[in-house]
Amino acid sequence: MKNDKSDDRFVFHLHDVIRKREKGGNLFELKIDSFKIRQGEFVAIVGASGCGKSTLLDMLGLALKPTVADEFSIFIKRTNAQFGIMDSSESQLADIRKVHIGYVLQTGGLLPFLTVKENILLPCSINGMSPDNHVHELVKRLHIEDQLDKKPQYLSGGQRQRVAIARALAHRPPIVLADEPTAAVDKLTAYDIIEEFQNLTREMGVTLLMVTHDTNLVENVVDRMFTFEVHKKDEQYTYSVCLEKDKIDTSDGKR
Amino acid sequence: MSESSKKSPSPELTDKKPVGRKSTGRIVLKLSVKDLKHEWILTLCLVMAISAVLSPLLLLFGLKYGIIEWGRDYLTQDPRYREVRPLTSKSFAKQWFEKMEQKEIVDFIIPMTRQISATAKANVKGKKATEELNIIPTRENDPLILENGALIPGPGECVLTQFAAEALKAATGDVLEVKASRIKKSRYEFGTMELKVKGIVSVRASELKSMYVQLNILEAVEKFKDGQAVHEFGWKGSTPAAYPLYDGIIIVLGKKLSKVGEFNLCNRTGFTKIESLNNKELITKAGFGVSSEKSIYRLYTMRKPAGEDSLNNVKNKLRGKNASLFPWVAPVNARLLDSSGKEICDINLSGLSAASEKSEEIGLSPVPEWGKEQSETTQKLKIMLPAGIPVQDKIFIKVSKDGESMRFPVQVMQKRIAADSKTAIIPDGLAGILRLYQLRNIRFDDKINEFVLFRRGYAGFRLYTKSIFAVDELRRFFGEQSIPVHTEIKEIKKVIELDNGMTLIFWLLAIVGIAGSVASLVASLYASVERKKRELSVLRLIGLSGARLFRFPVYQGIIIAGGGFMVSMIIFSIFARLINNMFRPYIDKLLGFPMEAGVSFCRLPFFHVSGVLLATVIIAAVAAMIAAVRVTRIEPAEALRDE
Incomplete structure (x- = not known):
């Protein structure tokens, strides 16, 4: 698990990963030949629904294990530690999630019974961290200072997503995963949110992986993009291959 | 609803409070409580749903351990049914009584003399009404007296049956003049003594006009009637002197x-x-x-x-x-x-x-x-x-x-x-x-x-078994010794059948009640966990796993079940008090004497209360746990993107 030469290591390193899913007699297979992400990159995973992008995100978020994987590892620079997802236990994965990954979900994924403040501080409390100026700063930057004592149900969709972003970054994780973070807000707000999100993650040096179906929204801000090629063999068997969209030239991983 | 609104906004975020790693357990507890508070109407509904099934069950058990058990004892322990009476006069030696007393199934035995010599006239001092009373011996632990509302008479005291007291117009505390009589040379002779009425037994004990006294008083009367002197009461007469025998x-x-x-x-x-x-x-x-x-x-x-x-x-x-x-x-x-x-x-x-x-x-x-x-x-x-x-x-x-x-x-x-x-x-x-x-x-x-x-032995005895279930065994024992006895075996059979029937009905009710309570508890908590699917998935995603994650629904289950139990206990105590107050006068009237102060119509021993609480909490925790395991087993992808 321990690492030697560090900077060149990929945050995510996937090679020949397959995830099979059977539903109602139909087999769906997601294949990822090569998926390598460096620290600090902003990567979008785009595709139509049913292509497997959420499945990929769940695997990257350590909530789902691949069926087969030649290589599927996460490297945490801060602790200089590398984990192979295949041979980590559920509680080890939960620990990695807790400490090193932040999540922004479609509709925020906020806990309805906690106030905005409690929601934002939840990752800190779970990690046993005391909140510091950083959180204060996040709240200010995301313009949600006035919402702190409200329950999420009283917020607009945009505010909710901002709170979700604050929560995802509160405990300073090196990786943030976002699943259609702007699906529930209007286009204009969406652009604002994406921009703020991108600025924050870049300043913090956070690796941001974002799933979206809207290429336009992200094409100007991301470093790289991955997409899917769906092959429908017959009624019962579909497979999808995840490929890097080479339209954007970021093959060396540098901006 | 927003309990933290009193706090000022952002400065709080910068507070440097050291939070230990060990406190995650406390965090989960806090989260579960906050969730319950947030959905307080639903929480209240769950608590009420549980107390709605638990309260009648508690009352049912309360009645079982109160009036039903008491009534059962009253019936099955009725001395009348536990009595084994000799049918013929024999001579039972002192040693025989000692041996009988040691038998496991014998609750109480006391010698009786020949019935004919065991009567005396009595009247309340200063009153005219005179009645010939049967004299029946008694001593400590006599169930006939104790279980019919009186205390055992000491020396110089007696206990009257209801009918004897009525005939003499006697009440507890009165002093009776008791007169044993004999005819000597066609002249009446009397031996008199004074006895204080210690108590009056209810009609259930005996429908005869009798007085219960210590054995030596009966023996004195018998000796006097046989013409002998009784020095302790100053009654004159002959003395049965011992005579020599030679080998x-x-x-x-x-x-x-x-x-x-x-x-x-x-x-x-x-x-x-x-x-x-x-x-x-x-x-x-x-x-x-x-x-x-x-x-x-x-x-x-x-x-x-x-x-x-x-x-x-x-x-x-x-x-x-x-x-x-x-x-x-x-x-x-x-x-x-x-x-x-x-x-x-x-x-x-x-x-x-x-x-x-x-x-x-x-x-x-x-x-x-x-x-x-x-x-x-x-x-x-x-x-x-x-x-x-x-x-x-x-x-x-x-x-x-x-x-x-x-x-x-x-x-x-x-x-x-x-x-x-x-x-x-x-x-x-x-x-x-x-x-x-x-x-x-x-x-x-x-x-x-x-x-x-002095006497060779006693003509008979008054005997009570420990329970009605031992009567038949004793009857057979006497049969082997050729002592014909009378028992209330037919009545006992009826009582046992009634008791079995009652027990069966109780347990049928109890089983339905318990099954209902368990089902309601499990269903309520299962449904509540099912509704928490999304929250559980979010918590899981941000790093709570395994046991820590399951604590969330388990804590909630325990809190809801505990709350339901508390409400049930409040309802139970109100109704138990009501039942106790309402029915006591009725039962006292039925008995003919006040029921013992300690007896409650509806009561739950601490042991049972804690048992019910423990069972409720365990069932709730297990139900929540199983539900949580099932809910989180599905892929997070589905849980998170269900809308």
Whole structure:
């Protein structure tokens, strides 16, 4: 698990990963030949629904294990530690999630019974961290200072997503995963949110992986993009291959 | 709803509060409480749903352990059903009663006398109403009295049945004048005493006009009716004095008897065997010796010891033969005590007749100091001890049989016998009484200085088994001993059937109630966890796993179940109090006396309360746990993107 030469290591390193899913007699297979992400990159995973992008995100978020994987590892620079997802236990994965990954979900994924403040501080409390100026700063930057004592149900969709972003970054994780973070807000707000999100993650040096179906929204801000090629063999068997969209030239991983 | 609105906004975020890693457990607890508060209406609904099924169940159990159990005991423990009554009069010895008392299934047994001698007239002091009452003995632990609303009477007290009290217009605390009567020479004689009414038993105990008293009062009445004196109540009459019995007779003659003469002595004299003795044998057998020229015979009986009439028969047959006769009793083992009751030694006692003009002629040794006149008992209370036993002139003799003993004073004679003698000598009359003691009950009454015979046994008994379930066993036991008895076996069968029926109904109700409660508890919590699917998935995603994640629904389950239980307990205590207050007067009226203060109609022992709480909490926790496992087993992808 321990690492030697560090900077060149990929945050995510996937090679020949397959995830099979059977539903109602139909087999769906997601294949990822090569998926390598460096620290600090902003990567979008785009595709139509049913292509497997959420499945990929769940695997990257350590909530789902691949069926087969030649290589599927996460490297945490801060602790200089590398984990192979295949041979980590559920509680080890939960620990990695807790400490090193932040999540922004479609509709925020906020806990309805906690106030905005409690929601934002939840990752800190779970990690046993005391909140510091950083959180204060996040709240200010995301313009949600006035919402702190409200329950999420009283917020607009945009505010909710901002709170979700604050929560995802509160405990300073090196990786943030976002699943259609702007699906529930209007286009204009969406652009604002994406921009703020991108600025924050870049300043913090956070690796941001974002799933979206809207290429336009992200094409100007991301470093790289991955997409899917769906092959429908017959009624019962579909497979999808995840490929890097080479339209954007970021093959060396540098901006 | 927003309990943290009082806090000021952003500065709080920068507070540097050290939060330990171990506190994640507390965080999960806080989160679960906050969630319950957030959805307080739903939480209240769940709590109410659980208390709605738990409350009737608690009340059902409360009634079971209150009035149902009490009623069951009242019915199955009714002394009337537990009684085993002898159908015929017999003589039951004291030892028999002791043995019966030790039987595991016997709760209470007390001797009864012949019914005919067990009545007396009674009236309340100062009132006219007089009634002939049955006298029934009682003592501590008598269930008939205790379970029918009265206390056991002490000396000088009595307990009346309801009907007796009505007839006499008596109440607790009144003093009764009780009069036993007998006819002597066509004149009535009365023995009276005063008894205080200690209590009145309800009709359930007996429908007769009876009084319950201590056994010695009944025995006194019986003795008085038999014409005897009862000194403790100052009632005059005769005394049944003890009489001597002998095992045989020593005959000392100048010459030998013919075979015919020997046979003649065994023929219809009360004695059946005769043997010739030499002087040495005489000393061993009887403790005294005679001149060796004399012919000595021992006439004796193998069966029942003989009385004074047998001695007279022999005396008559030997008239004119110049025979000396010594009534003989096989040596009696006794213990000598000094005047303070301290033990001196054990010794055998042999009887020896008074000295006469012939004593010297036949060479009697030792010659006793007592005279022929022995009609008064005090004249018999003498002893000649072997020299060497240091004693005062007044000592006690203690004789024993079957675990009991009798003690009486004797006067030590100046004259001693040979120190090597293993036998002390007492007057033959006293030896005869000690022989009787081995067969009958004798007491030395030191008020009248007399050995008094007392009863051989009791005609009957009043017996209660420990429970109605033991009655049949005891009936069979008496059957084997040929003691015909009456039992309430038919009634008992009905009671047992009723009890079984009630128990069955209770458990059917209880099972339905318990099953309903469990189902409702499981369903409520399962549904509540199912609704928390999204929250659980979010918590899981941000790093709570396994046991820590499951704590969330489990804590909620426990809080909801605990809340439901608390509400149920409040409802239970209100209704239990209501039931207790409403029904007590009704039951008191039914019983005819106030129910014991400790009895509650609806009550739950602490053990059961905690049992129900524990079961509720465990079921809730397990149900929440299973639901949580099932809910989180589905892929997070589905849980998170279900809308």
